[in-house]
Amino acid sequence: MPAPARAELDDPGKPKSVPGRFQPTVESLRTYQTPEWFRDAKFGIWAHWGPQAVPRQGDWYARFMYVPGHPHYDYHVKTYGHPSEFGYKDLIPLWTADKFDPDALMEKYAAAGAKYFVSMGVHHDNFDLWNSRHHRWNATAMGPKRDIVGAWKTAARRQGLRFGVSEHLGASYCWWYPNHLYDQFWPKLGIGYDGADPRYRDLYHDNRDQPFRNTPDSWYTSNPDYHLKWYKRIRDLVDNYQPDLLYSDGGLPFGAIGRSLLADLYNSSMARSGKLEAVYNSKDSGSGEFHREWAVQDVERGVLKGINPLPWQTDTSNGDWFFNENYSYKTADDVVTMLADIVSKNGNMLLNVVLHADGSLPPESEQLLADLTAWMAVNAQAIHGTRPWKIDGEGPTEAAAGMFKEKVAYTARDIRFTTKGDRLFAITLGQPTGSVAITSLATGNPHEGRSVKRIRLLGHRGAMAFRQTGQALVIDAPATLPTRHASVFEITFA
Structure with a gap:
């Protein structure tokens, strides 16, 4: 019928x-x-x-x-x-x-x-x-x-x-x-x-x-x-x-x-x-x-x-x-x-x-x-009120697409990006130790041609020491992180 x-x-x-x-x-x-x-x-x-x-x-x-x-x-x-x-x-x-x-x-x-x-x-x-x-x-x-x-x-x-x-x-x-x-x-x-x-x-x-x-x-x-x-x-x-x-x-x-x-x-x-x-x-x-x-x-x-x-x-x-x-x-x-x-x-x-x-x-x-x-x-x-950047992220681990495929073992080298206004957030899917290298923000990278002006780790007082090279943006992470699970670096550009 x-x-x-x-x-x-x-x-x-x-x-x-x-x-x-x-x-x-x-x-x-x-x-x-x-x-x-x-x-x-x-x-x-x-x-x-x-x-x-x-x-x-x-x-x-x-x-x-x-x-x-x-x-x-x-x-x-x-x-x-x-x-x-x-x-x-x-x-x-x-x-x-x-x-x-x-x-x-x-x-x-x-x-x-x-x-x-x-x-x-x-x-x-x-x-x-x-x-x-x-x-x-x-x-x-x-x-x-x-x-x-x-x-x-x-x-x-x-x-x-x-x-x-x-x-x-x-x-x-x-x-x-x-x-x-x-x-x-x-x-x-x-x-x-x-x-x-x-x-x-x-x-x-x-x-x-x-x-x-x-x-x-x-x-x-x-x-x-x-x-x-x-x-x-x-x-x-x-x-x-x-x-x-x-x-x-x-x-x-x-x-x-x-x-x-x-x-x-x-x-x-x-x-x-x-x-x-x-x-x-x-x-x-x-x-x-x-x-x-x-x-x-x-x-x-x-x-x-x-x-x-x-x-x-x-x-x-x-x-x-x-x-x-x-x-x-x-x-x-x-x-x-x-x-x-x-x-x-x-x-x-x-x-x-x-x-x-x-x-x-x-x-x-x-x-x-x-x-x-x-x-x-x-x-x-x-997280709230953000929009995607030019790419979703970088790193060795990519979640498989589709339903019922949610088990993923992320590392601190896996980074995801969000934006809000002129700010870029780089979220490490793990707790970084030593330094964090973001290859998508290397000097001259087509994703972002501007130079990085300032980096802040959310929850941490003071700016982060960093260097931007032709291979990566390298950030020196503090010995003690403000939060567990994942760290967020707020990046502003010149």
């Missing part, structure tokens, strides 16, 4: 399209330009958080608890019981978020350098974290019995942060089909999991028709009824919380329906402020529709190669996407050096800082925020 026309969205009982400059066509949406606030922000923090944090086993628990042979299934049977008797619906009440203090958390996020904050809106588990008008399975009605999205938004605004929401609902219909299946072995052979119970079909979907294979062509369903359900719920999220940013976990879903939602997002933003302030993140992953002109490209756990002409974003996490007691964590070294590499290439980093199910921070997340706070207190001016 073809996708419903836009006129059908304006039928009684359905959300009304928002009039304005943008129409749900590729040509119209391609006139989008990324707002300056996002280009200046550079660093955001995400709460990728919800009921799937309860088992402490990590991401995609809601799916794999229904897949025999997977560790999540084995853990679930051992801890909670068989999924025909204790399913995901029974896990939701265990997510009480009883230690959730959004104001205290947001204060730490802002101190750590975040300029925008993104709340999970709904994950693939089909559980809405807001006061949902169209779905009874939501956080105000069960679990925390609290408007999680609304609480995050209030806290973000108090700290002066831009606010965003993420939606992973588009893929839920296909992703979650295992909840309808059953064991193919004794002693539960042929006994259906609780997703097959028609009483809960609004949570588990009636999705036997389209299984998910974790390939781009099976990420989004072709079922037009589900397209409309997705549109109504995400429009409800956007209309009621008016986010500055909306993130989809994939390309833009569902053709004309998705383009209608995107046009509504942009037109609503212009109606509120008189200018386009909204950002839409989507992925060039082969699923859905993607045009880098109409959205900010998002790269999951990876980076792009070189300086991208358009702003883009890496989304990553300091641990697993949901709390996982068996998962290793990124250090502040990992995060700072990755951030510098991304910013030098005209990108932003959106970092999930892992939360326990109760809303408290694991020790690793607490330590990361403390380390980022100390580093940003000295070096934030080389």
Whole structure:
């Protein structure tokens, strides 16, 4: 069946399209330009958080608890019981978020350098974290019995942060089909999991028709009824919380329906402020529709190669996407050096800082925020409000381009560049000892023909001793550095 026309969205009982400059066509949406606030922000923090944090086993628990042979299934049977008797619906009440203090958390996020904050809106588990008008399975009605999205938004605004929401609902219909299946072995052979119970079909979907294979062509369903359900719920999220940013976990879903939602997002933003302030993140992953002109490209756990002409974003996490007691964590070294590499290439980093199910921070997340706070207190001016230089950097280490390629062992010889006005910042992706040689600033180098006038190490009193030769700009680093993880040299020219 073809996708419903836009006129059908304006039928009684359905959300009304928002009039304005943008129409749900590729040509119209391609006139989008990324707002300056996002280009200046550079660093955001995400709460990728919800009921799937309860088992402490990590991401995609809601799916794999229904897949025999997977560790999540084995853990679930051992801890909670068989999924025909204790399913995901029974896990939701265990997510009480009883230690959730959004104001205290947001204060730490802002101190750590975040300029925008993104709340999970709904994950693939089909559980809405807001006061949902169209779905009874939501956080105000069960679990925390609290408007999680609304609480995050209030806290973000108090700290002066831009606010965003993420939606992973588009893929839920296909992703979650295992909840309808059953064991193919004794002693539960042929006994259906609780997703097959028609009483809960609004949570588990009636999705036997389209299984998910974790390939781009099976990420989004072709079922037009589900397209409309997705549109109504995400429009409800956007209309009621008016986010500055909306993130989809994939390309833009569902053709004309998705383009209608995107046009509504942009037109609503212009109606509120008189200018386009909204950002839409989507992925060039082969699923859905993607045009880098109409959205900010998002790269999951990876980076792009070189300086991208358009702003883009890496989304990553300091641990697993949901709390996982068996998962290793990124250090502040990992995060700072990755951030510098991304910013030098005209990108932003959106970092999930892992939360326990109760809303408290694991020790690793607490330590990361403390380390980022100390580093940003000295070096934030080389990150926020900057733009790329003529090249992104130099050194022996280059991150591989693409998603899921974020493990890189940078050294102090790896340098990334950012600019602000007449100042050039050279960020060493390691702690330098002795001297720092920047070959891109050698005398007569085509990247920068001017002579260096002055060099300052951020956080260090006094100018740096340096010499500019035909081979490199050589800076004598002090024996004691003002910050750990990475050092920033501010360079001004004659």
